Amino acid sequence: MSGSVLLLCLLVIGVVAYWLGRMRANALAGAKLSSMHSRSSYHGGYTFVWSVLPALLLLAVWVSVSPTIVETTVARSFPQEVLTAAQSAQNLEFGIIRSIARGLTLLSSSDAATLVNGTGDVRALLSAKGVPLAGDPKPYMMTAALELNRLTAISQWLMTVAVIALSLGGLFFSLKAIAPKLRARNRVERVILGSLIAASSVAILTTIGIIASMLGEASHFFSMVPAHEFFFGTVWDPRFAAAGAGNSEGQFGLIPLLLGTLYIGLVAMLVAVPVGLFSAIYMAEYASPRLRAFAKPMLEVLAGIPTIVYGFFAMITVGPFLRDISAQINGIATGNFQNFIQAQSVLTAGFVMGIMLIPYVSSLSDDIITAVPRALRDGSLGLGATRSETVKKVILPAALPGIVGALLMTASRAVGETMIVVLAAGVAARIQINPFEPMTTVTVKIVNQLTGDLEFTSPQTLVAFALGITLFALTLCLNIYALYIVRKYREQYE
Template sequence: MSTSTLLLIVIALGVIGYFIGASRAAAMAGGKASTLHSRYGYHGSFVAVAATVPALLLMAVWLSASPAIIENRIRGELPQTVQGQDLASRNLSYGTISSIARGLTDLSDEERARIAAADPATARALLGEKGIPLASDPEPYMVSAAEHLRDLQATNSLMLSAATLAISVLGLLAALRLLAPRFRARNRVEQVMLAALVLCSSIAILTTLGIILSMLTEATHFFRAVPPHEFFFGTVWDPRFAAAGSGGSEGQFGLIPLLMGTLYIGFVAMLFAVPIGLFSAIYMAEYATPTLRSVAKPLLEVLAGIPTIVYGFFALTTVGPFLRDISGEISGLATGDYTSFIQAQSVLTAGFVMGIMLIPYVSSLSDDIITAVPRALRDGSLGLGATRSETVKRVILPAALPGIVGALLMTASRAIGETMIVVLAAGVAARIQFNPFEPMTTVTVKIVNQLTGDLEFTSPQTLVAFALGITLFAITLCLNIYALYIVRKYREQYE
């Protein structure tokens, strides 16, 4: 029985259990619901939960553990000559066995017998005819191991189906026996829902911990090969990939050029995004009519929904060439030399386009914060004779300033993590320079570069991506924590 079919059966048992439990509760009440501790729906929900939740948990644990157990058993039964090979060869052999086993599942007993009795070349041809292409002739042990693997998988599927259905039916029957007029079905159902809410709330925390631990583990391997001070304080980024057998330790892994490019491009982007976004938020919150606000605000927020790769194409094909050409015209008018002093790929190009992308973030967050300022402050200022502009400048903005600062810090963390715009608009040159008209690159771009291609995570050239990732994670985490601290302080003051 397939997993999807088994899942549908369990859900069907849960639905049946709900109606049986609700009808059983109605029969016990005899038309007087006040004689029951809980409503009919809670009794039905209790039976449905008992019929589905334990069975689904068993399925999740079984499906997570059984493939590893079966794989270890098959690997342990391989010939000693195979087990003595390196890990890559063993993995290749098991992959071939798995491919053959998947193909044998769809064949008849006669076809499987023919393949098992054939020589390697014939077996490969027969498997190819059945839509199971192999890169090389299968060894005799592979076909027999695939047969055993198929049998184990079939037995595992049968045992899983039987155990899951048994748990589901037993849970349904046990829940029905517990139903009574004073049974606290509502309390039991609410406890299950509370546990589900806690589990869902924990997913984000566990995911964050998993990301941190995975990056820290690989970054630790990197720092065993490259001293931390060379990474954090190095001024040259040149991670040359080493030749095979040379140890893989060549190259320089200085973080400073990448960190400087990240902060520089983010700073230029904020220079464009903050004034436009903040002024648009002030206008939307304080001056725009309701009709105009209802139209202009959604149109402005559309910018946040555009994929960053589209912004990158826009920078590469439009903004970059425009800045290059206009700088050549300016240079020609001033000196007679029409050489462009702004390159198409530059810090200015990436910062400008990224700033356009960040405008809705600044505008929306600042708008929400400005509109949250108590109305009494506005009315009091206007009542004392201040104009609307004076009220905005001297009352509303000072009151909203902590929240606006938090919004800007969150926007800055968004800018620091951008990749595609930088790849297409600023290039991949890792260097230390202060000219905004020249190309630079960021940490995120180099993470992509170091992990692109068919690579093994055994050399500093690839492991450095995890060191860069944990560094970027720490920077953005600090910005977000500080922003949340400011916003929380603001909320405590005005709520």
């Protein structure tokens, strides 16, 4: 029985258990419901939990552990030359065996018998079923594939029996435990509390897992390349040098990438902050309710546009426009119609990224401004201040800590952008201050280094993890500082 069907069976058993629990609780209570500690719905929930939760945990553990045990058992029958080969070669061999095993389940009995007898073309028959092979199958692979399917079927059968038996056992145990003094409500709420804690821990555990995975691979990189050469290097050239060259590992200087990231992010913030902040002030203080109800959602639509679309917009429209307008300006000023703004440049990427960030600045700032109490506005207006003076002297100072925190969070969003930079700023890693020339960012080089068939054994690939952990630390510091600003300087209103 497949996992999805087994989950459906558990759900059906749980629903039946819920109604049986309620019926038994009502039967024990009779006409005097106050004799029971908990309501019948809690007794039904109690039986549902015992019928589903232990079986569900067993299913999760079985699905996680069983494939490893099965594959380890099958691998013991491999020829000696395969067992002594490199791990990458063994993984490739086992990938072919998995494909053959999956194909055998799709073939008809006659075709499967043909393959087992060794009289058919394995690659042709499996390709006809949409199961391509990564390499040429060897004689021992058919036997291994058959053994893999056999052990997998046995594992699934045992899993089905064990899970359903445990579910039914939990059903009978919980029904027998129902009594007037059973604290069913307390136990059900304890399970719900544990579920809430587990759900809230997912984000924390995910963050820890991301950090651990990046640190593990980054440590391998720093064992090959000194940390000071990475963090303080000014040349990014990760290619292998020619034979006999002094530095055969290339150069992995972070400084050009970090400067490009900060430079493009700065240009983006220079575009996004004034437009976003002014639009937030207008929406919160000047716009009529009808206009606000229409304009605010329309402005926030920008946040839902995929970044690759912004990249196309920058590459096809904004970049050529800036290039052509610079040629016209140069021609009017000097008579030489040569452009001084390249289509791919810091200005192009920063401008389009700033447009993308406008809804973030506007929405966050608008929420912060509208959170300022109405009494402050009315008090300022009652003292004779104009609306603009109230905004400048009262509302913005009161909302400033929250606005600063929102801007810092928006900056961390700009630092992590990739697609706009790839299409609008290029991939040139260099140190320069001219915003009309191309530069690149850390995220772009992470994509470049992980593109291709390289294994995670060379510094050219492992450097992506060092760049990733650096970018993670940078955005984390921005977010922590934003939270610090908000908590330290926020105004408390009654």
